[in-house]
Amino acid sequence: MSPESAVENEPDGLPSMRRSNRLRLLQAVRRSGPISRAGLAKATRLSPPTVSSLVEDLLHEVGLMSEVGIGESSGGRPPVLLQFNREFGYLVGVDVGSRTLRVALTDLQGQVLARQQVPTDPAGGEILVDQMCTIAGELFTATGRDRGKLYAVGVGAPGMTDVKSGRVIRAVNLPGWVDLPLRDLLEARLGAPVRVDNDANMAALGERWRGSARQVKDFVFLALGAGVGAGVVVGGQLHRGHHWYAGEISHMNLDVREWRSDFGGRGYLESHVGAVAIAEGERARSIVGPAGAGQERGAAVATIIAAARSGDARALAVLDELAVYLGTAVANLVAVLDPALIVFGGGVSHAGDLLIERVRRVVSRIVPNLPRFEISTLGDDAQLLGAVSSAMDIAESRLATWLGAASFPRRAVGRTGTR
Amino acid sequence: MSPESAVENEPDGLPSMRRSNRLRLLQAVRRSGPISRAGLAKATRLSPPTVSSLVEDLLHEVGLMSEVGIGESSGGRPPVLLQFNREFGYLVGVDVGSRTLRVALTDLQGQVLARQQVPTDPAGGEILVDQMCTIAGELFTATGRDRGKLYAVGVGAPGMTDVKSGRVIRAVNLPGWVDLPLRDLLEARLGAPVRVDNDANMAALGERWRGSARQVKDFVFLALGAGVGAGVVVGGQLHRGHHWYAGEISHMNLDVREWRSDFGGRGYLESHVGAVAIAEGERARSIVGPAGAGQERGAAVATIIAAARSGDARALAVLDELAVYLGTAVANLVAVLDPALIVFGGGVSHAGDLLIERVRRVVSRIVPNLPRFEISTLGDDAQLLGAVSSAMDIAESRLATWLGAASFPRRAVGRTGTR
DNA sequence: CTGACTTCGTTCAATCAATTAACAAAGTGA
DNA sequence: TCACTTTGTTAATTGATTGAACGAAGTCAG
Known part of the structure; x- marks a missing residue:
């Protein structure tokens, strides 16, 4: 039931129009909170039957949505409210400060389920990688969540980072971190995509998401x-x-x-x-x-x-x-x-x-x-929340490619000749 | 037959999948120069019958493509080569220098058909607007093109400009230009969308398009x-x-x-x-x-x-x-x-x-x-070519919205109730 | 120069997804 | 209780894409 396996299970055969509309629905649900099928039809300008059919997929086949209850009637049949299934997967955000290491476990919307902070081990290097993974594991255990459902990770590191290769080039005050392939180390141990960026960038993302910006x-x-x-x-x-x-x-x-x-x-x-x-x-x-x-x-x-x-x-x-x-x-x-x-x-x-x-x-x-x-406005949490936000970005694009943002009808690969 | 009227003629009723695929084809043709239907099928991953059908539209109904001849056979039936109809419409780029006013007339690909430059009238203001329009008209006449097919205009002005409102806030060395609504003036007289930007920005666009960048x-x-x-x-x-x-x-x-x-x-x-x-x-x-x-x-x-x-x-x-x-x-x-x-x-x-x-x-x-x-590498032409480039940008998005980049099936507006 | 083989493009029937229209479900309100 | 609203589903229709088969128009070897 991990997202990983679900990706494999999803047949690539669905023509893209349907996939793309599924994605549209999902995004509408995420934006507009609990909402009825009728509401989705209005919001996405799709017809009610189409919405019903796609929601059926998302609800039972894919598992990214859930029915959340019955809403208030506005003079007619009361709506069945749908919600994004925020616990389809989980995110981890990490803020490596030169003095404090902070880790947060959140759902796919970035809602913090649990967090923990400990003094940063000044030795740096792989010891810190251990620390992060251990804490992340503890947070999963403490909240009773399945750590196989980890969907994406964001890490803010002090100093200079190469986002593309996921390496920490050098870290301020952490002599043990010199040209450390942090992303690869974490991906190997956590089994989910990781993004590493420097602390100022992460803080900016945090402020953009829920802060002053x-x-x-x-x-x-x-x-x-x-x-x-x-x-x-x-x-x-x-x-x-x-x-x-x-x-x-x-x-x-x-x-x-x-x-x-x-x-x-x-x-x-x-x-x-x-x-x-x-x-x-x-x-x-x-x-x-x-x-x-x-x-x-x-x-x-x-x-x-x-x-x-x-x-x-x-x-x-x-x-x-x-x-x-x-x-x-x-x-x-x-x-x-x-x-x-x-x-x-x-x-x-x-x-x-x-x-x-x-x-x-x-x-x-x-x-x-x-x-x-x-x-x-976020103070010391800016970096941590930014790390979560960047994990959300990864998750977003992972969901999008998975559900088929990929433009248009793709012919079956390896089309056989005319003969 | 002006683009304007064509826009009106195009019925909005076409479901979006087709429109969007038409656009995809058009873009593939623009990128990959003269290309056969079979080539397009490979490039866009659409099936041959679909390509044929869409190309038929683009060729005869819309007029954005043209057959350009027969290509070399590669061991079978020779391909019929298709090309973007670059003369579907025309672009005008204007560089208002503090000493020289340059105007170029180009096709939709930005190929210069004719250009002219004159000393800038230091009086500035609406006199310059006259100058631009006159020169643009002359270029159309000189090249024997239909000025009704003007599709987009880019103008680089010295000094400070407000791109959103299309106003020149103040122009260096042109005292007559103070808070001049240049875009609106030009759009009224030329009958095509106009973008106004400052000279440094235009030069940057020029270098991005065909210069060092x-x-x-x-x-x-x-x-x-x-x-x-x-x-x-x-x-x-x-x-x-x-x-x-x-x-x-x-x-x-x-x-x-x-x-x-x-x-x-x-x-x-x-x-x-x-x-x-x-x-x-x-x-x-x-x-x-x-x-x-x-x-x-x-x-x-x-x-x-x-x-x-x-x-x-x-x-x-x-x-x-x-x-x-x-x-x-x-x-x-x-x-x-x-x-x-x-x-x-x-x-x-x-x-x-x-x-x-x-x-x-x-x-x-x-x-x-x-x-x-x-x-x-463009020297004094950087601004002018940048202005053309920005006109191309407008044209691009105009074509895109027209052909229906607009995402997905849009229900007929004003859907009547269930009754 | 003929016949086998390629490549290009089209015709035709089948498929699949979205739409409209009609209807069932489940409420409100006089 | 009945008229009316709103929600959601079922059924038939429409429209676009596709696969398969085929005709068109070449190359190339013997």
């Missing part, structure tokens, strides 16, 4: 954590770039006079906006104490933000300084992309309006086309 | 003329941005220390890379003579480039300076988008390798993900 076609998610990264969404689609480097804005140079000093010099965004840079600035030290005392830069940043919130002039000055660099970088990004929205995430984003106002002031002096600015 | 999904066209503009192509599609400001990189700030000085200060790209800025730099003056002597900045730039090509140290120094700013801007753009290719166009691009090498050197010090760099 719903309905927004063009936006950028700014991950302001240990480093600075961006997830770029253009035309509703994540844009990853030719070398998977899109959004690596930490390399931006904001001082032509310093461009000769190679990566990481004073002219570069990274030197002014990363948590490291913030925590180790002069003013910052005067707030959080001498360098080296605070092992955790994230904590130092949090302290500075707290001070700023309570009106500490030195802390506000740190934000001012930060905003000049960040704002200029954002302005340059806006000059290139003209997005409708920029979402701030990561530790620095907890400064909230203190940050947004300062950045907006800078940006508005540089470019005329101001985007909307918002703080991530 | 063929087959490239993610690239940026840099228009280095009087100002600096970019046409941004992401995922094969032009990206225009939320306020139609995408690619307005002249606003980029490359010197945080100068960000307070508002638009146009020393920190901004525009102040260093535009033809004005180049021609009026100190070193530049020492080559081309005192300021004000050369009315034409474009000519001054050309002089400098010529000098550089012949090894003039001062001219090369101008390029060096330019490359630092341009390279930094490009690097920032690359940090955001990671394109596969950057195409240089406009007057400054005539510096060729002298420019590319210098820019590449700067970019390679700032970001690790170097794109390919190329000089526009």
Whole structure:
């Protein structure tokens, strides 16, 4: 009964018109929640008998729909409500943070059934792969679901990833991850298609799905954590770039006079906006104490933000300084992309309006086309939910190809000659 | 027999499967040049009788195909070759330069039938609209084509345009164009759908179609003329941005220390890379003579480039300076988008390798993900051909909706009740 | 130059899915 | 209780695609 086997069972022979209409019905059901056959007929502009017949397939032969009960009558025979069978399969989303590993088990609609988080094993490498698989297994057991029905997996990893080959090229703070074929390892162990992407991209997907960026076609998610990264969404689609480097804005140079000093010099965004840079600035030290005392830069940043919130002039000055660099970088990004929205995430984003106002002031002096600015509404869950969202994307296309999105009547392969 | 009337004549009653397959055939014919019915059957995976029947429609009823002759036998009955009827309708592309107005008349495949160029009337405004329409009319007459068969028009205008409403918000060097509803004016006079877009975007489309960017999904066209503009192509599609400001990189700030000085200060790209800025730099003056002597900045730039090509140290120094700013801007753009290719166009691009090498050197010090760099292969024709290309896009979708790309069986509207 | 073989395209009957029309089912409301 | 609505199914019709057979128009070998 696993989806895998169902794929095999489905005869390829069905002419495509029917398959395509089946898919249309399924999508209508997913969009329009519980809905009657009559409602589906209106929504898809198919005739009632056709809908009945296709629903029959979807209900009993395929198993992707279920009858969910009787609806209110509106003056006639009450409708039989149909629903997408969300438990036809399950999704797993994984967020590999440099400190925390989060795993969620959801149904096909992305509804979270269970989740768990543990400290990331700093050794990285295959140990982490073990950790993920174990936790995923535990979540299946805990919720009493069949792990054979795992349908797709999304993984957000810190650092640089090659989405096509599913490799992690290098991971921030996880020395054990260098050119790790994460996707292949996971697919082998979990028996389901896996997509690996970097954390900023995943966070962007999360915000697009259930965060600040719903309905927004063009936006950028700014991950302001240990480093600075961006997830770029253009035309509703994540844009990853030719070398998977899109959004690596930490390399931006904001001082032509310093461009000769190679990566990481004073002219570069990274030197002014990363948590490291913030925590180790002069003013910052005067707030959080001498360098080296605070092992955790994230904590130092949090302290500075707290001070700023309570009106500490030195802390506000740190934000001012930060905003000049960040704002200029954002302005340059806006000059290139003209997005409708920029979402701030990561530790620095907890400064909230203190940050947004300062950045907006800078940006508005540089470019005329101001985007909307918002703080991530998902916070630390953005990456995890983004991973789930990307698993949903895989599931979507798997369902589509399976049910026959494939255009049109395909003749039986290997057509025999005339003789 | 104009396409317009044909659209009306086509009964909407054809069930969609047939319409959709007709479209598939048409596209296969356009892709695969002259091809037999048997070839089409293989290419589209439709059965021979179906192909015959649909081709019959397309040939005689619709008129979008024509038989073009008999092909070589490959050991059996020789094939009857079919072709897309490129003269089913015509396209017009217009490039409104600040100095030259170019107009081309092409067939539906974008093959240029005739073209003409005249000096742009600096008065701008509706006078220019007249000019365009007149020239277009002349081209129809000169080639003996029926102007009633005009199928789509693309117009590239300098400056800022709102593609959705078809308005020119403001045009560089054309004071008469301020918030001009160019699309509506032209559609009223020409009787065909019109798309208006800015010159950098059109040039990008041109390079995508028949220039350096063929087959490239993610690239940026840099228009280095009087100002600096970019046409941004992401995922094969032009990206225009939320306020139609995408690619307005002249606003980029490359010197945080100068960000307070508002638009146009020393920190901004525009102040260093535009033809004005180049021609009026100190070193530049020492080559081309005192300021004000050369009315034409474009000519001054050309002089400098010529000098550089012949090894003039001062001219090369101008390029060096330019490359630092341009390279930094490009690097920032690359940090955001990671394109596969950057195409240089406009007057400054005539510096060729002298420019590319210098820019590449700067970019390679700032970001690790170097794109390919190329000089526009279309030169001054990029915008014009881009305008044609965008007209083709319109034509494509017009044909598609007309032939019924619209997904699936649509019930007769206003379905009468059960009674 | 004839006959076997290919390839191209069409004719014809069969198939399959969607539609219309009619009807059964299951309610509301006067 | 009866007229009316809305939902869903059954039955007959329509329309498009297909497979098989066949005619058309060539090549190629002996």
